[in-house]
Amino acid sequence: VQLQESGPGLVRPSETLSVTCSVSGGSINGYYWSWIRQSPGKGLEWIGYIYSSGSTTYNPSLKSRASILIDISKNHFSLNVNSVTAADTAVYYCARVHYDVFSGGSYYIDYWGQGTLVTVS
């Protein structure tokens, strides 16, 4: 399974950040797909995830500014963050969250994209 992010690189303050993750080498169906960001000031921050059915869970820290969508037909999912500020500058990673019924029903991130730097300025 390979994940590849694509994004704008630069976003103006107060505008919307949009990043897409293309999934190849496996089906998007039956998995959770997540966005995680990494900035020097805040380390790794989990943004949220979407199941292939479309159900979502978000980190409240983003104060409802984030939305994750999935397109099964195109095997990709996307992240929008609105009203961005400089604090949203980070490397954004897309990732697959694996639910392992054989390990106590644990969740872990088994595949990551290479990450895309988004600068808000």
Next chain:
Amino acid sequence: DIQLTQSPNSLSASVGDRVTITCRASQDVSRYLNWYKQRPGAAPQLIVFYTSTLQNGVPPRFSGSASGTDFTLTIASLQPEDFATYFCQQSYSTPYTFGQGTTLEI
């Protein structure tokens, strides 16, 4: 949110050394604690999940354990490719959270 505190923040070691990194959770996370390794400029990669299960392809010199809310990652004999930053992450409850990272330096 569940806070994860790693110690130490950084660690200097030599090839062949045995090292231990600790991750302390602010509340019970059962065994839902994972470890990732990140090399500079690269994405994190899973090395241990569910406290002590090695991801496929991870060499057996890595091991994970727990005592209550304290989790440890041990590398039995450091190899050159092990010098990286290591993060713990809990998946007991959302929002999932990560430790601040431990950088292992030569």
